[in-house]
Amino acid sequence: MSATPSTATPPAAGPASLDVFALAWPMTLKAIILHGTVVIDAYLVSALGETALAAMGLAAAVAGFVLGAILAFSNAMQLRTAQAFGTGDPVFIKSALACGMAISLTVGCVGLAIISLFGGSLIGVMAPTQQVADLAIDYLTVFSLVIVGEAIGQCLSSYFNGCGRTRLPLYSFCLSLPINVITSIVLIHGYFGLPAFGVTGAAMGSAIAVTVQVGFLVVRLWALDGYLRHVAGWRQLSFVATLRRHLAFALPIAVTFFSATFASHVCTLIYARLNLNEFAAMTIIAPWIMVAGTIGMQWAQATGIIVAQLLGQGQREEILDRFLRSAWRGAFVAAGVVAVIFLIVCLSASYLYADLDVETRTVLLSFLPILLVLPFPKGSNAICGNTLRASGDTIYVMHIFVWSQWLFRVPATALAVLYFDVSVFWVLSLLFFEELLKFPVFHRRLLRGDWKRAKIAN
Template sequence: MTSSVGQGRQPTSEPTARTVFALAWPMTIKAIMLHGTVVIDAYLVSSLGETSLAAMGLAAAIAGFVLGGILAFSNAMQIRTAQAFGTADPVFLKSVLSAGLMISLAVGFVGLALISLFGGTLIAAMAPNAEVAELATSYLTVFSLVILGEAIGQCLSSYFNGCGRTKLPLYSFCLSVPVNVTSSIILIHGYFGLPAFSVTGAAMGSALAVFVQVGFLIWRLVRLDGYLRRVVGWRNGTFGPTLKRHMAFSLPIAATFISATFSTHICMLIYAQLSLNEFAAMTLIAPWIMVAGTVGMQWAQASGIIVAQLLGQDHSEEALDRFLSSAWRGAFVAAGGVAAIYGVVCLSASVLYADLNIETQTILFGFLPLLLVLPFPKGSNAICGNTLRASGDTIYVMHVFVWSQWLFRVPATAFAVITFDLSAFWVLSIALWEELLKFPAFHTRLYRGDWKRAKIAE
């Protein structure tokens, strides 16, 4: 079979913002669908009542920590694959795929072991009653299959993204979502003569869906890159050093995403100390910030993939500058689109949330000035961070993110809410101040230009 790496390495022309768009839109739709699936699952279970919904939420929160670890390492896999794909070295590509899959499975198995050892105790301590604890334990037992499936699926999705085949993970999700919804409805309520599994049926539906998703990805991997099984050798001599090198590259990126997850959860706990209306407004705006912000973040990730490929191909500094300038202009357009979505949400608060208290609607409308500005420094910082990661400057990026989160965002949120009793507007403004704090650290590093001289192929 002819190597798909060789076929895809040499572009007919220099990539531009249009190239980024071709990679970014499937990634964006998949990310939005992923967030939407969580909402759909909760909606399906909500018909069973508050007890089942609480059980699902409790089990999902525990499983979420393991899935978060898998997703964190998959982000590193995406960049590393792009570097390998750019070099057109099949040994490098095989090494990245094998090492990334090994690490992802290890994270999944370690997470499942921890859930097996401590999950029951944690559920018993957190559940409001014995019925919720029993349902949550049953849900989590079946959901363990989803965790194992995601360990493989997220790794393969990141591999395809890094190779520029971002439509394949989207296709896998388009296949799995209908399976998830249909099978969950049948298994929850016991249609077509099947037993009614209640909330556990939702976990079964998710497990069936992830098997479909992983099966599709494995099929495409065998068809497109099956030749890698016959490639002899490893990137760093033997598999042990190759795995160690991949882990060294991945850990700073994974730590960045894990830190972001933990700091966000802690801030949400602090938000609970706000007044009822302010906390409700913060709870409502958070999903919009996450979902709409996906547009800018996926654009930045797609830009990082292309930078990694260009560095692997050893393109000139001038070509890298031209591409990044084009990608940056596109990032500002994406930021404008995100700001427009925020504007519509804030201006339509009285319509979207007509059943809520007028004070809550007013607070949501008051977020408008912040949300119109936030996407621009956030998008620019994301371009910098993903470009630096693509060049291998992962530890510096980790430090910028981690220290801004734990030395600024978390303590500033605690002081604003608990000590100074500031309004929700000023609490939300901390997100903007955090981006402004990171701005000089990222941009001075990028403008220094060392990233353009990274030798990925060596």
């Protein structure tokens, strides 16, 4: 049975930006809905009052570290699967799936063990009251089922993305989202004769939803690639050797995502030392930067998937060059769309945030010059990073991200806010300057062309 769909056997001209779009739009929509789900869950729990909302936020913050680790390794799984899928080798494809699942489940189980041992104590220290702590622990206990489900679901989603079937993870999420909302409402408030579980009911709704989501993905995996269970052997001599090779590819990518998340948290804590209006403006714009920026980031990830598939096929350099030029042009279009979204948000601040102080809205509007230019170097750097990762150059990409964050953005933010008390405009500008710092080292490496000659042999 063949494992190679149309994306793995492109015509002589090779794939183009339309092929990237076909992969990117479901990934983008899924990511945007995922961010929106966090807002919906908080809204449902907010009806129970500040205590319940604080408990959910605290528990989610603790669980977020484990979910972040699972997501970090799933991003690596996506590219490794694309490499395997490009080769058309069933043994390689099976190896990528098995290794990715083993790592994801291990990360989830280790995370649950740490939460079990230290989560209660950590929540007890961080919670403002004992009531908040008790509710947070109850929520986290049930939410552990969600962590297990996400360990499986994120791995399968990344596998399907790497195979070019990006609509399947989107379908699974569209199926689970209304189930999450409906069951959470029923279980939180105790409708239809059921007990009112309060904030714990929100965790129950999420657990039910993720079970449905994983079930859908497993059924589709069985229908589309069930033949893999009959494939004998591993990419290396044994499963342990194959797992070690997979981990060597995945770990630098995972470290990059860990570092980015931690650096963002540190910077947010530093932003809290700004005056009230400036901090409020930064708090408002941060989710917009994350959600709107998803458009460019998913375009870059889709580009990386196709590059990995082409390298797995051993395509000629001229096809790789032609595809990347087309994808790069599309990346600038995506950056333009993101810039337009920022423009609309800033110019509509008086309507979107009418209840805020005039000074806060003025600060928000002052961000516009930076927000209009930020998506362009950020999108171009993302194309470089995902292309280099697809070729296996993961350690170099990790160094660029880690050192630009910890030798520039974090210390520069601390100096700007804590010591020099500069305008918040320049504090936000550090995001743009970080991209400029990464720009030459990313592009020089890409233009050198070694990535085109990478051999996906292991």
